[in-house]
Amino acid sequence: MIQPVTSADKTFVALRDDIVEGRIQAGSKLSETELSTKYAVSRAVIREAINRLESCHIVERKANVGARVVALSPQGLIELYQVRESLEGMAARLAAKNMTDDEIADLSSLLQSHFDEVKGGESYYQEAGDVDFHYRIILGSKNKHLISMLFDGIYHLVRMYRVQLGMAGPRVTTAYDEHKHIVQAILNRDAELAEMLMRRHILYSKNSIEHKLS
Amino acid sequence: MIQPVTSADKTFVALRDDIVEGRIQAGSKLSETELSTKYAVSRAVIREAINRLESCHIVERKANVGARVVALSPQGLIELYQVRESLEGMAARLAAKNMTDDEIADLSSLLQSHFDEVKGGESYYQEAGDVDFHYRIILGSKNKHLISMLFDGIYHLVRMYRVQLGMAGPRVTTAYDEHKHIVQAILNRDAELAEMLMRRHILYSKNSIEHKLS
C-alpha cells in the first residue's frame, strides 16, 4: 500500500501500529463497538480493518464471537523465522537473477553507508539499517507474491515480536559481515550461494533470539 | 476454515470457486451491486468476501475504483511456483522433523493406495491424489503460517491456473516416484534431503508446465 487513502486504510494502519507497538496488548480482545468510538469511525470500517489484520495474522477471529490479538510465544517466533528463512532465501536467490546492475550498485552503496555508521560508533543492526537491507533484496526478487507475503504479512509480526519482547539490535557485530557476503554473492550473480547465505543469516538470527529467550 | 458458517463465509467460498473454476472470467471487473443481486446478499457481505479474496491474491482492489479478478499470465504462474518451491520445501523439511510416526505411516499407506490405482490403470497425479499428498506434508510441518499461506493463499491460485489453462494431470509417470522418494526421506528423518527432493519435485512440475505453455 503506497499510501492510505480511505478511512478504513487509515484505521487499519493506526490499529496495526497500536498492536505492533504494544499499545494494545497481545492476546487482548478487540471489541468492535469500543474501537469504533476510540478511532471515531463506524463499525463497518473497524470491521474492515480487523479483517485485514486477520489476513496479516495479527489478529484471530471466530465467527459470532469476535477477534483477539494474537498471543506471542517462543514457538510462534520460531515458526515465523522458519517462514522467513524459506521466503527470504528464495528472495535472495531471485534477486541474484533479477536485480539490475544499478539496483545492485545501490545496494552496495547502502551497505557502505552502513559500514561508515558502524565505523562512526553507531551500532549496526539498528532496526532501520537491517530492515532496509532486507527490504531491497526482497524487492529485488521481483516476485509479487514474495514481496507481498513478506511486507504485508510476516514483516509486521516480526516487528511486533522485536518490540514487545524487547530485542532491538541483536547481533550487531556479525550481521554486517553476513550482509556483505550476501551482496557479494548477488554481485557475482551466484543465486545458489545468495540463497544459502541468506538462509544462514536468518537462521543465526533465530538462534541468537532463541538463546536470549532462554 | 473448517466450515463456512456465516453468510459472508458462504459467499466468499462461492465467489472464490466461481472464479477459480472460471465461471467468472479472469481479469474481469467485480461489481459489488451486481454480485449482491447474483448471490442474493447485501453489499456488505459481498465487500467482505471481496476483501478476503484480495488477501488470497485472487482479486486486486483499487480504492474508489473497484476490484478485478487477477489476470493469468505465464510469468504469474512462474512466480507462484517459485513461492511454492520455497514454502513446500521448508514444509517437507519440517515434516521430516515434526510428523509423528503414525502420520508418516498414514502417508505411506496413502501413497501405496495411489500406487494401486496407478497399477489398476487409473492415471496417477489426478489432482485429488497429488493434492492429498502435498496437503499432508504441509500439515505435517506443524507450522501455522506455512499451512495457512499455502492452503488459504497459494493453493487456490494454483488450482485456478490448472483449471483455466487446462493442465490437469501433468507428469503422470514420474511424479509418483518423486513422491515415494520424499516419503522415504521423511521416514529416515532426513530433513535436508526431504526439502531438496520436494523442491526438485516442484521445480520439475514448473518446468513441465512452462514447456506446455510454450
Add this chain to the structure above:
DNA sequence: ACAAAACAAGTTGTCGACAATATAGCAAGT
C-alpha cells in the same frame, strides 16, 4: 441440591440508505 431449559445482556452479522469519489460524455473555447 442438581440439571436442564428459559431468559437477559451484550456482541457480532447483515442490511438499506446516504455521502464521497471516479469515469464518461458533452460543451465551450481556442
Add this chain to the structure above:
DNA sequence: ACTTGCTATATTGTCGACAACTTGTTTTGT
C-alpha cells in the same frame, strides 16, 4: 479539430439501525 472544464451517472465508501448469535444468569422441574 483539439483541448479543457463541466456535468451526469454510476460505483465505491461510510454510516446507523436491526437481526442473529453467544454467553452467563436465573428459573423451574425433578
